[in-house]
Amino acid sequence: MRTLKKAMFEICKSISDCIENVNDEEVNRLVELLIDGWKNNKRVFVTGAGRSGLMGRAFAMRLMHLGYEVFVVGETITPAVRKGDILIAISGSGTTKLVLETSKIAKEEIGAKVVAITSYPDSPLGKMADHVVVVKGRTKSDVESDYLSRQMRGEHSPLTPLGTLFESNVLAFLDGLIAELMERTGKKEKDLEQNHAKPDGVVAALKGEE
Amino acid sequence: MRTLKKAMFEICKSISDCIENVNDEEVNRLVELLIDGWKNNKRVFVTGAGRSGLMGRAFAMRLMHLGYEVFVVGETITPAVRKGDILIAISGSGTTKLVLETSKIAKEEIGAKVVAITSYPDSPLGKMADHVVVVKGRTKSDVESDYLSRQMRGEHSPLTPLGTLFESNVLAFLDGLIAELMERTGKKEKDLEQNHAKPDGVVAALKGEE
Amino acid sequence: MRTLKKAMFEICKSISDCIENVNDEEVNRLVELLIDGWKNNKRVFVTGAGRSGLMGRAFAMRLMHLGYEVFVVGETITPAVRKGDILIAISGSGTTKLVLETSKIAKEEIGAKVVAITSYPDSPLGKMADHVVVVKGRTKSDVESDYLSRQMRGEHSPLTPLGTLFESNVLAFLDGLIAELMERTGKKEKDLEQNHAKPDGVVAALKGEE
Amino acid sequence: MRTLKKAMFEICKSISDCIENVNDEEVNRLVELLIDGWKNNKRVFVTGAGRSGLMGRAFAMRLMHLGYEVFVVGETITPAVRKGDILIAISGSGTTKLVLETSKIAKEEIGAKVVAITSYPDSPLGKMADHVVVVKGRTKSDVESDYLSRQMRGEHSPLTPLGTLFESNVLAFLDGLIAELMERTGKKEKDLEQNHAKPDGVVAALKGEE
Numbered sequence: 143m144r145t146l147k148k149a150m151f152e153i154c155k156s157i158s159d160c161i162e163n164v165n166d167e168e169v170n171r172l173v174e175l176l177i178d179g180w181k182n183n184k185r186v187f188v189t190g191a192g193r194s195g196l197m198g199r200a201f202a203m204r205l206m207h208l209g210y211e212v213f214v215v216g217e218t219i220t221p222a223v224r225k226g227d228i229l230i231a232i233s234g235s236g237t238t239k240l241v242l243e244t245s246k247i248a249k250e251e252i253g254a255k256v257v258a259i260t261s262y263p264d265s266p267l268g269k270m271a272d273h274v275v276v277v278k279g280r281t282k283s284d285v286e287s288d289y290l291s292r293q294m295r296g297e298h299s300p301l302t303p304l305g306t307l308f309e310s311n312v313l314a315f316l317d318g319l320i321a322e323l324m325e326r327t328g329k330k331e332k333d334l335e336q337n338h339a340k341p342d343g344v345v346a347a348l349k350g351e352e
Numbered sequence: 353m354r355t356l357k358k359a360m361f362e363i364c365k366s367i368s369d370c371i372e373n374v375n376d377e378e379v380n381r382l383v384e385l386l387i388d389g390w391k392n393n394k395r396v397f398v399t400g401a402g403r404s405g406l407m408g409r410a411f412a413m414r415l416m417h418l419g420y421e422v423f424v425v426g427e428t429i430t431p432a433v434r435k436g437d438i439l440i441a442i443s444g445s446g447t448t449k450l451v452l453e454t455s456k457i458a459k460e461e462i463g464a465k466v467v468a469i470t471s472y473p474d475s476p477l478g479k480m481a482d483h484v485v486v487v488k489g490r491t492k493s494d495v496e497s498d499y500l501s502r503q504m505r506g507e508h509s510p511l512t513p514l515g516t517l518f519e520s521n522v523l524a525f526l527d528g529l530i531a532e533l534m535e536r537t538g539k540k541e542k543d544l545e546q547n548h549a550k551p552d553g554v555v556a557a558l559k560g561e562e
Numbered sequence: 563m564r565t566l567k568k569a570m571f572e573i574c575k576s577i578s579d580c581i582e583n584v585n586d587e588e589v590n591r592l593v594e595l596l597i598d599g600w601k602n603n604k605r606v607f608v609t610g611a612g613r614s615g616l617m618g619r620a621f622a623m624r625l626m627h628l629g630y631e632v633f634v635v636g637e638t639i640t641p642a643v644r645k646g647d648i649l650i651a652i653s654g655s656g657t658t659k660l661v662l663e664t665s666k667i668a669k670e671e672i673g674a675k676v677v678a679i680t681s682y683p684d685s686p687l688g689k690m691a692d693h694v695v696v697v698k699g700r701t702k703s704d705v706e707s708d709y710l711s712r713q714m715r716g717e718h719s720p721l722t723p724l725g726t727l728f729e730s731n732v733l734a735f736l737d738g739l740i741a742e743l744m745e746r747t748g749k750k751e752k753d754l755e756q757n758h759a760k761p762d763g764v765v766a767a768l769k770g771e772e
Numbered sequence: 773m774r775t776l777k778k779a780m781f782e783i784c785k786s787i788s789d790c791i792e793n794v795n796d797e798e799v800n801r802l803v804e805l806l807i808d809g810w811k812n813n814k815r816v817f818v819t820g821a822g823r824s825g826l827m828g829r830a831f832a833m834r835l836m837h838l839g840y841e842v843f844v845v846g847e848t849i850t851p852a853v854r855k856g857d858i859l860i861a862i863s864g865s866g867t868t869k870l871v872l873e874t875s876k877i878a879k880e881e882i883g884a885k886v887v888a889i890t891s892y893p894d895s896p897l898g899k900m901a902d903h904v905v906v907v908k909g910r911t912k913s914d915v916e917s918d919y920l921s922r923q924m925r926g927e928h929s930p931l932t933p934l935g936t937l938f939e940s941n942v943l944a945f946l947d948g949l950i951a952e953l954m955e956r957t958g959k960k961e962k963d964l965e966q967n968h969a970k971p972d973g974v975v976a977a978l979k980g981e982e
Contacts (some may be wrong), residue, residue, distance in 0.1 A: 146379055149531035150371045153524045154364055161360045170355055193413055196406045198846075199638040200519065203403055206639045214638045216846065218619040218826075219626045243869065306527045309410065313523060314363045317516045321359035406638075409848040416849045424848045426636065428616075428829040429836045449663065566799055569951035570791045573944045574784055581780045589776055613833055614792055616826045620939065726947045729830065733943060734783045737936045741779035 156307040157314045160278050164315070169274045172257060172319070173326055175273065179255075180327075181336050187223055187254075189215040189244050190232035192340060193309045198232045201316040208323060215244055225253040233258070234280030234308035236265020245270060259315075261308060277315050279308030366517040367524045370488050374525070378485045382467060382529070383536055385483065389438050389465075390420060390537075397424040397433055397464075399454050400442035403519045407444045411526040418533060425454055435463035443468070444490030445520035446475020455480060469525075471518060487525050489518030577734045578728040580698050584735070588695045592677060592739070593746055595693065599648050599675075600630060600747075607643055607674075608666050609635040610652035613729045618652045621736040628743060635664055645673035653678070654700030654728035656685020665690060679735075681728060697735050699728030786937040787944045790908050794945070802887060802949070803956055805903065807884075809858050810840060810957075817853055817884075819845040819874050820862035823939045828862045831946040838953060845874055855883035863888070864910030864938035866895020876902060889945075891938060907945050909938030909953045 143151075179186065186205060186325045190198040194335075198214070205212040213220040223229065229248045236258065245267060248254040258271035261280035268274045353361075389396065396415060400408040408424070415422040419501075423430040433439065439458045443451045446468065455477060459465040468481035471490035478484045564572075599606065606625060610618035618634070625632040633640040635649075643649065649668045652659045656678065665687060668674040678691035681700035688694045773781075809816065816835060820828040828844070835842040843850040845859075853859065859878045863871045866888065875897060878884040888901035891910035898904045 144379070145535045146525075146528035146532040147371050147374060150367060150374075150524045154367045155372070157360060157364045157367070161357050161364070164357060164360075166354065169354070188479065193410045194411045196413075200403045200406045202639050203406075204516075206641055212639055217637050217639070218634045219622050219632050219637070239873065240870070244509040244871070295402060306414075306530075310520075310523060310527065313520060314360045315356075317363060317433065317520065318356035318359040320516075322354065322356040325355045327594055361960070412849050416851055422849055427847050427849070428832050428844045431836055450660070453659065453663070507944055564799070564949035565955045566797065566945075566952040567791050567794060569948040570787060570794075570944045573947060574787045574791070577780060577784045577787070581777050584777060584780075586774065589774070596910075613830045616830045616833075620823045620826045621819065623826075624936075726950075730940075730943060730947065733883070733940060734780045735776075737783060737940065738776035738779040742774065742776040745775045770830075 147205065153307065153310045156279060157311055160311040160315065163276065163278050165276060168273075169319070169322070171273055172275055173322055175228060175255060176323060176325060178208075179226070182226070183211075183229045185221075185224070186210055186212040186230070187215055187220070187227060187229045187248070188212065189229060189241055191238045193233045193306075193310065194234060194238075197309050197313045197316065198230065199229070200313060203322070204317070204320045206299050208320065208327075210311035223248050223252050223254045227252075227254045229254050229256045231256055231258050231267060231271065232260075232312060233265075233267050234258040234261050234277075234312075236262040238267070242267055242270070259312060275315075277308065277312050279311040353454075354429045361444060363517065366489060367521055370521040370525065373486065373488050379529070379532070381483055382485055383532055385438060385465060385467065386420075386533060387536060389436070390414050392436070393421075395431075395434070395437045396420055396422040397425055397430070397437060397439045397458070397491060398422065399439060399451050401448045403516075404442045404444060404448075404522065407519055407523045407526065408440065410523060411440070411530070414527070414530045416529065418537075422503070433458050433462050433464045437462075437464045437465045439464050441466055441468050441477060441481065442470075442520075442522060443475075444471050444476050444487075446470040446472045446477035448477070452477055452480070485525075487518070487522050489521040572617055572671070573727065573730045576699060578733055580731040580735065583696065583698050585696060588693075589739070589742070590697055591693055595648055595675060595677065596630075596743060597746060599646070602646070603631075604643070605641075605647045605671045606630055607635055607647060607649045607660050607668070608632065608634040608652070609649060611660050612652060613726075614652045614732065617729050617733045617736065618650065619651070620733060621740070624737070624740045628740065628747075643668050645674050646768045647672075647674045649674050649676045651676055651678050651687060651691065652680075653685075653733060654681050654685035654697075654732075655688050656680040656682040658687070662687055662690070679732060680709075695735075697728070697732050699731040781973055783937065783940045786909060787838060787941055790941040790945065793906065793908050795906060798903075798953070801903055802905055803952055805885060806840075806953060807889065807956060809856070812856070813841075815851075815854070815857045816842040817845055817850070817857060817859045817878070818842065818862070819859065819871050821868045821870050824862045824864060824868075824942065824955060827939055827943045828860065831860070831950070834947070834950045838950065839956075853878050853882050853884045857882075857884045859884050859886045861886055861888050861897060861901065862890075862942060863890050863895075863897050864907075864942075866890040866892040866897035868897070872897055877928070889942060897979065905945075907938070907942050909941040915946070963982075 144166045173307045176186065178184075186197040186202075188202045189195070202212045202214050228249075229245060231241050231245045245256045245258070249272065251268065255273070255301045256271045258265075258267045259277055260268050260274065261276065261278055262268055263276055383542065386396065388394075396412075398408040398412045399405070412422045412424050437458075439455060440453045441451050455466045455468070459466045459480065459482065465483070467479045468475075468477045469486045469487055470478050471486065471488055472478055473484045473486055595745065596606065598604075598709075606622075608618040608622045609615070622632045622634050649665060651661050651665045665676045665678070669676045669692065675693070676691045678685075678687045678694045679697055680688050680694065681696065681698055682688055683694045683696055799939070806816065808814075816832075818828040818832045832842045832844050857878075859875060861871050861875045875886045875888070879900065879902065880888045885903070886901045888895075888897045888904045889907055890898050890904065891906065891908055892898055893904045893906055
């Protein structure tokens, strides 16, 4: 079999392993954070560097489709984070300097809730976050050094498919999370309508009106 | 099983189906286009809208790591396309207006080579491209209308996992393509060193020096 | 005097000429559109290509600081335009294909209000817009061809300071517009508080609390 | 006179004052750094946060038109900085955390040359840079706190035209710098052709062929 297909199978297998490792409690708490935030007009901010950041943007786009007030850190019209807002910080290694810096300010100076999506719950990001969701895929050897520092020095992740597995896993996980949010908010459609100023998003989507 | 895991399994299954459908001839020609372009100092441009655009960027980032001169249409320092350059146009439906417009100018006015990555070889993008690579995942019902027009009108793709499958498939495909490029250029390391002004990318990567 | 200073003086003189040419009626109507839109929970969208697009983003950032719900066309979390929303389309020549395409969909398919900011009220963009504000600076010779087409072909604007004057003028104009909006909404602070769900932006800014 | 015009006149006056304060020695050294870098195939990287970052991108776009190999920190295909590359760091206050962090890694870990464009040569950025060019406009009161931290906390610059003056000044300065670079490289056209692999940029531009 050609290399391209072998690599695609490894990506498949990695997502499959990732599903096995998804911790239901971690997911439950994340879903509740997001639904509670939505009911209370809190906003969601997404941050990540490099390819993890691109996967975060793909997630932010879907949240926006669902009716969330969501922003990507660093884009033009991203407002100030407020107390109680949710910051989704994506970093396979949990050591990405820019993501860590942003998360610290959001949590310590402002009182936002930081959710870390990382392969390493014991990483600096994992330790400082209010809530950690483990998504496997980043291998131990990538963990040591910092992204910004590595980017500047040209020390990229290995270019074999393995270097790529965290990003594929996190995209599949976040798309699964969107499906879960749709189902959960569907059950509570009425509550959402009562509690939220702009019910046109999720609710209209579920009614098939979007 | 919870919705999140079900959705992740559907994504897995979709990538698996996509592998079955990968056409070896289409891939061979794409790989040769990219390697020939690289040897002859041609540049690669990537274009796509919405989430397909984000997957295109993730691919561009890896090509850059490999040593390619690659640009994303619409970013700040993207230069003019020149004759013989390669434009990778990503659109599940093959009808995205912005992607079509860019591809037409690149091909008809400048003489660049347009590669369409789409679920529909008979779409407007598929028909006008110099080379088509079929990546399954976009369902027929999404094909009718145009992205820019849909975005403006708020008619997003369905939010069920199904709406998401083209993007997961195309990310896995493009990561597989990177693995294939690495292997192929590894075989021809010496030729590349002779023909290319900046051999530090692919070659150094393969020597484990990057 | 050295070239750098001469060029800066030309930019200064160009902004000064631009002020002479600002049409008070055009500005009044734009200010009213923006304030009415804000009172009625309409959103503002900004579009522009190349350097004009960057100036548009600098304006969008300030509108966001003022409390507007504002989006940049093409960024990750930009939602669908809705009827009655305002699209600020910035193009010196008034012929930029991408800006024209976006403006047509917004106006004709959705019923948004299109405001053209251009040097040429008789350009295609000027003619199709609901409201035109003339900002001088783009010279006649730049008007003929289309941006996307020119970018693809590498026909950039001349690199002498003259090529740059529309962008400097439009930045000064839009910053002046922000000052005007602040003064105008200051006068009507109470009305704004009554009519708007989130008065914390403009009002808090004017109270010096931001 | 209406507020919009008053604000535009303040911007004009600010640019005019800025011209008075331009230090010829600082400019000479910057121009030489850029021309030497170009001759020796060094790349230019641009970094800045918020509106300063947008002005930096407008400058990067012009440098690209001139034929420079230039990148914006944070965009998709930005490669690793290498020893001897030039980092243009734009920060009115000279305290922007993200800009400082990037500059430190570039200088201390990689050996790139950092050029600070700031209102405050004694700021942290000014002190650590290899070369400082002072562009007036940022008032003392803005200097205390950090941008990322301020953005997170919602403490934006004042919205009066004064808050805006550094950005207008720096845009005019950088456009003037482009004019200067064109004139200087015109004088040395032959040398450039001999020393640079891709003379098509500056040289063709000066011949009126672009």
